[in-house]
Amino acid sequence: MTVAGAGSFTDLRQIDAGVLNVGYVDAGPPDGPAAILLHGWPYDIHSFVDVVPLLTAAGYRVVVPYLRGYGTTRFLSDDAVRNGEPAAMGLDLVALMDALHIDSAKLAGFDWGARTADVVAALWPERCQGLVSVSGYLIAGQESGKAPLPPKAELAWWYQYYFATERGRNGYDKNRRDFNKLIWRTASPRWTFDDATFDRSAAAFDNPDHVDIVVHNYRWRLALADGEPQYDDVEKRLATQPKITVPSISLEGDANGAPHVEPSVYAKQFTGRYEHRTIGGGVGHNLPQEAPQAFADAVLEV
Template sequence: MLCPALRGFGPTRFRSAETPRSSQLAALGRDLLEFLDALDIHRPALIGHDWGARAVANACGLRDRAGSHLVMLSVGYGTNDPQQTLTYVQARNYWYHWFMATPRGQHAVEQDRRGFTRMMWDTWAPANWYTEQDYDQAATAFDNPDWASVVLHSYRHRWGFAPGDPAYAADEASLNPAPVLSVPTLVLHGAADTCNHPDSSTGKERFFSGPYERVVLERVGHFPQREAPENMAGAILRFCEQAS
């Protein structure tokens, strides 16, 4: 199993100081395709959570048969469009998106990244789902020097508040509107997710021409890979064995 870091997280580095610190969602999909090509990996099962879920889905949208199976955790497909319909509940859940579009939010991301992200961990899932050691270990990924710029751009671009990198203009056009995917797809969503409400992943069957399944995990919040790893792994293995 390979688990690449997203741009701006952990050990990743931009090769040039002149490269825009973009993290538009199309770029995440393109990064994954370039990662697979560099390692000469053909049609692996693609599994991702949140930003990672958008990356694996967009990779499949940019290249047919990029993966043998697609698994999206805590995110519904077809949610890249800045004009998408949002319920008021989901708009409330996305408070941090709007916050980061302001100077005060930018300051929080740049100057208090651990306090800001800790707020997410404490409010996106039922209480006491992680230990201090868990958080400290994960938070080292936020120490990347490009993390703040990448995060701010990703959310600002997502809602049309910042321009994208022209290098990804063709990919953006390919992904909006969201293309129909033929890859067998599984969506796993926590019933107690207060970041992306589970309703946000319902009614997506029209986007899939191949096998498609959605499973809601009871008493699980936004982080099924940490909150219910055995249930999550079991569902993924079952789906990959059955769907073709």
Template sequence: MPPAIQYVTTPNLHVAYESHGPTTGDPVILLHGFPYSPRGYDAIAPALSARGYRVIVPYLRGYGPTRFTRPDVPRSGQQAALAQDLLDLMDALAIKQVALCGYDWGGRAACVVAALDPQRVRCLVTGDGYNVQDIPRSTQPLDPVTEHRLWYQYYFHTPRGVEGLTQNRRALCELLWQLWSPTWAEGAERYPLSAPAFDNPDFVEVVIHSYRHRFMYAPGDPSLEWMEQALARQPAIGVPTISLCGAEDGVGPASAIDEDIEHFTGRYERRVLAGVGHNIPEEAPQATLKALLDLLQG
């Protein structure tokens, strides 16, 4: 059984999170992606807490019991919003410096904070390397195979996609699980544990905005424009980092050559995980735990 959900209020969110371990322990925040939930860390959070770490596993904006504080807060899914949520969460919990682990949307938030506010990040485990979006160049076509893998993003650019996600969110997200983790035998059993998180009333709006903003098809939150401008410069990450890449990732399989290495200026290592798809911590909890402990104890 997961721990009881706790709440903390930030300027924009009532953040729901799961807490493991002593409050006096060195803090670790574990961040899920789309379309996933804190259940991705069920085998990792208890193992860290047993070693004395304070582990926080939040529901991102638009997921689970997390709610916006006001109707006028933009239901943005842009990378700057996810990063600001992470910083606000750390402030609300009085966490000055933290170890971060994230993949997909959560990895993006972690990479952005590590790049722009490195003094607050002890170390970073990132799924699939440098997750900061290069939005000014996003309109350039990619090779056809990659474009094919991004079909769902283009679907979300249309009114039909909005209605499809609204009506079929659980079936659509389950399909993405299957396509992105094609060799993961436990996916069908694990999916029902995360699916309720997608029933959040803001899920569709946040998801649609995320995939439109990254292609410059939707404006961002004006209050976060300064951060997006900083990210457009593709800032380097200097904190100690391990990148975990799934060799069988159906949306972005690991390339033979590390194309992200130039974005990391500190201690950095890339580990390609054989037989692992996109949902890295849930498919490969021991490899994820080892990466975190290698950084925390190294």
């Protein structure tokens, strides 16, 4: 299927939340039930451009933020550490909900966004009415990141090792659009997107903090970069791999070319009402953009 680049978000807002000034979309009735949609790397808010109207038509207020290091989201302080650790991004989401006066919402995402939603669902379940997580349970600590994987699995993480070097950091900075287009193609090998679709999202990678956030995220996972002390207690809790008790649906595309495990591996981490759905038809890693109806259905039904 060829996906055209037409369609975009025209009403982008900004709000101070925690350590960030966050760029976000806020669509649908302000008094509707809230759903917050979270993108991953290397993608942006346009992964949900066809999901949002499906949810607003059902009466939902839908919030889609740029994560730290993407689009129009900026740090409030020039001196802030450009930190990509999971605890920081989980607390970014809580701070955004507080700033928008959203006590609780359905949380849904993929890649980094799924991990961020998982973190909040696990540690602050009162903030999460239901969870939709592509590739399921993605919470892990630095200790688990030190464990070697089988060679085939390690090969799939090639970019993590590339980012561990200064050559990799410089290469990503110099070639971020070509690099990320390669990731799009390998992570979704059967998704035929056009240049306009990629370029619409690639503008988000021009964020001045983008490279620092991406590199720190992957170096932190390998314990090659430290986090910030204020997040240590949260990371200790995440390292225990806490169960997710809220109603949850995990999704997986049948043609996901990005590193992922079988649903049977993580199913035990969901102790509330839980269902897994595999989405067929050649759907890859960017599931909400490749299969927006299936993603929206999960959000509505969780």
